[in-house]
Amino acid sequence: MSPPALPREPLLRLRDASVRLGQVQALRGATLDVYRGDFIALVGANGSGKTTLLRLLHGQVAFTGTREGLAAGAVQAMVYQRPFMLRLSVANNLHIALWLAGVPRTERAARAAAALQRVGLAALSDRPARVLSGGEQQRLALARAWAVRPDVLFLDEPTASLDPGAKREVEALLEGFRCDGMTLVMSTHNLGQAKRLATRVVYLDRGTLAVDLPTARFFADHVDGRAERFLKGELTWSLE
Amino acid sequence: MNDVAQSLRTALDLIGSADTVLVRTVALSLGVSASACALAAALGLLAGAWLAVARFPGHRVLLLLLNTLLALPSVVVGLTVYLLLSRSGPLGAMGILFTPAAMVIAQTVLVLPVIAALSRQFVADSLRDGGDQLRSMGAGPLTSALLMLLHDRWAVVTVLLTAFGRAIAEVGAVMIVGGNIAGVTRVMTTSIALETSKGDLPLALALGLVLLAVVALLNTAMALIAARLRDPVGVPVPAR
Numbered sequence: 250m251s252p253p254a255l256p257r258e259p260l261l262r263l264r265d266a267s268v269r270l271g272q273v274q275a276l277r278g279a280t281l282d283v284y285r286g287d288f289i290a291l292v293g294a295n296g297s298g299k300t301t302l303l304r305l306l307h308g309q310v311a312f313t314g315t316r317e318g319l320a321a322g323a324v325q326a327m328v329y330q331r332p333f334m335l336r337l338s339v340a341n342n343l344h345i346a347l348w349l350a351g352v353p354r355t356e357r358a359a360r361a362a363a364a365l366q367r368v369g370l371a372a373l374s375d376r377p378a379r380v381l382s383g384g385e386q387q388r389l390a391l392a393r394a395w396a397v398r399p400d401v402l403f404l405d406e407p408t409a410s411l412d413p414g415a416k417r418e419v420e421a422l423l424e425g426f427r428c429d430g431m432t433l434v435m436s437t438h439n440l441g442q443a444k445r446l447a448t449r450v451v452y453l454d455r456g457t458l459a460v461d462l463p464t465a466r467f468f469a470d471h472v473d474g475r476a477e478r479f480l481k482g483e484l485t486w487s488l489e
Numbered sequence: 490m491n492d493v494a495q496s497l498r499t500a501l502d503l504i505g506s507a508d509t510v511l512v513r514t515v516a517l518s519l520g521v522s523a524s525a526c527a528l529a530a531a532l533g534l535l536a537g538a539w540l541a542v543a544r545f546p547g548h549r550v551l552l553l554l555l556n557t558l559l560a561l562p563s564v565v566v567g568l569t570v571y572l573l574l575s576r577s578g579p580l581g582a583m584g585i586l587f588t589p590a591a592m593v594i595a596q597t598v599l600v601l602p603v604i605a606a607l608s609r610q611f612v613a614d615s616l617r618d619g620g621d622q623l624r625s626m627g628a629g630p631l632t633s634a635l636l637m638l639l640h641d642r643w644a645v646v647t648v649l650l651t652a653f654g655r656a657i658a659e660v661g662a663v664m665i666v667g668g669n670i671a672g673v674t675r676v677m678t679t680s681i682a683l684e685t686s687k688g689d690l691p692l693a694l695a696l697g698l699v700l701l702a703v704v705a706l707l708n709t710a711m712a713l714i715a716a717r718l719r720d721p722v723g724v725p726v727p728a729r
Contacts, residue, residue, distance in 0.1 A: 309625060326626070333619030335640045345636065349627040393626070 384415025533604030
């Protein structure tokens, strides 16, 4: 099923944005447009600045430069590699997320139920969230994000600590979100995953956005230098 | 030795027959300490949550002071509250010196730093784990901290039990501001001190045994809570 055609209007725009974390220049001179309907995969070695870029786009880190944010009323959400769950039931974790997002009380129950249905956790709604498996917790984190109906969803290596089965479940959900027209920006070390899911790939190298290409072009040897070496190294490792 | 054995037998008889003086003294002790803990909890948990997220000049000094107050001597609290409530003191017009209300105030002052300091510590620890994620969902700093009190509610209960244990076992503050008036402000600890000095060992021993039982009950409750914290499920989840 192909995603519906959507107008290409930018949701977020970064211009020459830099982030310093203590003594480390984590990101320098980042320029990036995020368009509605994009599924951007951020790839690069450890410490290349992927998470910092996500946090910058999400508005969670101090920076210099320009970040032209979402229009008024637009909603964003973020899913982390290790989602934090309150010591409450699955359903109550969702209710808290909806309350924090300002969703009216009358709508919360229906939206929470729909979100749990969407990620296949409806049967576990009364279970303590912290005893769910890693994959289930990540699906709950996705439900928590999906329930607030974000215009853009940021994902920080959402499948990095999951087994192959759970990874496939999460990938299927992300593919579904993309088909619904949600804009997604995800950091990943898994180039196969980037190839399967993303519409654009941004390669980061030591804090700079070195390559920004449509996925097909990125994987068709249209990159050179360090990106090419990274790609070859990762593909070799990934295909084995 | 025979005197001690005889006193112990009489003490057990007093407990077994629910001696009026004994029961009244125990009830007043429990009432005063429970009221003090309830007051201190309302103030201390809020203060602890706020101190976990607030940043202002002198914050570190305030934390140092708060931690120092953990070892606040009860007689110093008693003296301070006495000076405040005495006829010539700033709160002398209230006329509550040598009443249970004065004892509640003194014990509140005594346990408030315990509740504030310990709750600040575990809220700060939990915020290190999940604060970013709560904030990314839209929670402000204080809301995040208050949610962590809900998240760590078993730790909150443990802190409150610790505070209650400190309140009910102290003697200096209630002796000074209560005056140890029979039937009015005489609690277990002040009664034990008085009866021992008078040589009336049976009542002192009986009160001592009840006090020990209360402390043992608190320790059991804390052990059960600690066990529950280690096992987040706690109760079996019904099959669906």
